[in-house]
Amino acid sequence: MEKKNIDWSSLGFGYVKTDMRYVSNFKNGAWDDGCLTDQDTVTISECACVLQYAQTCFEGMKAYTTEDGHIVCFRPDLNAQRMANSCRRLKMPVFPEDRFVQAVVETVRANAQWVPPYGSGASLYVRPYMFGSDAIIGVKPANEYQFRVFVTPVGPYFKGGVKPLTVRISDLDRAAPRGTGHVKAGLNYAMSLYNIVDAHEQGYDENVYVDSATRTHIEETGGANIIFISGNKLVTPKSDTILPSITRRSLLHVAKEYLGLEVEERPVALSEIGDFTECGLCGTAAVISPVGTIVDHGKEIHYAGMGPTIQKLYDTLTGIQMGRLPAPEGWIQVIE
Numbered sequence: 001m002e003k004k005n006i007d008w009s010s011l012g013f014g015y016v017k018t019d020m021r022y023v024s025n026f027k028n029g030a031w032d033d034g035c036l037t038d039q040d041t042v043t044i045s046e047c048a049c050v051l052q053y054a055q056t057c058f059e060g061m062k063a064y065t066t067e068d069g070h071i072v073c074f075r076p077d078l079n080a081q082r083m084a085n086s087c088r089r090l091k092m093p094v095f096p097e098d099r100f101v102q103a104v105v106e107t108v109r110a111n112a113q114w115v116p117p118y119g120s121g122a123s124l125y126v127r128p129y130m131f132g133s134d135a136i137i138g139v140k141p142a143n144e145y146q147f148r149v150f151v152t153p154v155g156p157y158f159k160g161g162v163k164p165l166t167v168r169i170s171d172l173d174r175a176a177p178r179g180t181g182h183v184k185a186g187l188n189y190a191m192s193l194y195n196i197v198d199a200h201e202q203g204y205d206e207n208v209y210v211d212s213a214t215r216t217h218i219e220e221t222g223g224a225n226i227i228f229i230s231g232n233k234l235v236t237p238k239s240d241t242i243l244p245s246i247t248r249r250s251l252l253h254v255a256k257e258y259l260g261l262e263v264e265e266r267p268v269a270l271s272e273i274g275d276f277t278e279c280g281l282c283g284t285a286a287v288i289s290p291v292g293t294i295v296d297h298g299k300e301i302h303y304a305g306m307g308p309t310i311q312k313l314y315d316t317l318t319g320i321q322m323g324r325l326p327a328p329e330g331w332i333q334v335i336e
């Protein structure tokens with residue numbers, strides 16, 4: 001199969017229109033059969049619930065070309081599960097988890113020419129999403145919904161590739177106790193836009209959010225969870241108001257079972273972040289992006305950037321994803 005003529009290694013994290021996407025509609029209480037289409041635009045009511053009240057959620061995962069030339073996707077069943085949770089929290093109908101995985105597989109397969117080649121440093125980002133599509137003016141959930149999946153080839157999420165990031169402790173909050181921080185609702189990202197633009201204007205790569213109730217513990221960044229390293233130990237914040245990152249959950253397993261590290265998932269106090277030697281942001285888009293500096297209101301905390309342990313975690317995780325290392329049972333969905 002011939003690949004598209006793209007300079008894969010110069011791709012950033014942007015949208016490139018690909019050939020096919022998946023669409024299924026929910027109406028009269030049921031999902032239709034769904035299909036692939038080349039239609040990349042969406043036509044909905046001016047009063048659609050998503051436009052008025054932001055009733056939308058999404059997922060993100062990646063497909064890769066492996067060392068031996070297969071196309072695979074990493075743990076799509078967990079994305080299906082998380083999207084089902086997001087839907088329940090937003091009073092949207094769940095798109096059945098097995099159909100979610102099937103839709104991802106079909107969409108990636110239909111765009112096989114867009115899956116970056118092995119070794120190019122790029123991957124195919126897969127974006128499933130759902131929104132309330134019929135006209136709603138009183139505040140209540142929609143009656144009709146659309147579930148879609150599109151794909152786009154991407155390079156590194158942060159400008160400059162694996163250059164260590166400089167991030168700041170944010171003064172604004174992302175999630176409230178008992179709010180929606182633990183689900184992948186579009187609204188969580190809408191309200192972070194002001195803050196990310198401001199962070200960039202001030203010279204920071206990302207915002208690190210602290211818990212909004214006490215402002216004493218580290219939560220996550222706008223688009224990734226956080227891991228810290230100290231000696232032989234990986235420490236990552238445990239909180240009900242952060243997104244349960246599939247990358248982070250996978251890294252905990254990798255750290256323990258592949259690298260023999262000690263693993264702690266627990267509240268991480270702002271006052272202890274100077275005790276760690278390495279820090280990284282982890283997520284589908286971020287993979288593991290090393291942090292060089294956290295700035296806490298003028299106080300700088302420095303880390304090793306791509307230090308030895310973050311490097312090992314990165315090599316092992318991407319080794320599993322790209323077929324260089326054996327994967328735990330069920331982690332790799334072979335597409336073709």
Ligand code: PLP
Nearest residue numbers: 223224225243245246247283284
């Ligand atoms: N936290 C936030 C706020 C995110 O947007 C993401 C991206 O999906 C993550 C964490 C990482 O989650 P995952 O590893 O499942 O991609």
Ligand code: COI
Nearest residue numbers: 060061223283284285286
């Ligand atoms: C992802 O990593 O899939 C995300 O959704 C993060 C987003 C900031 C691009």
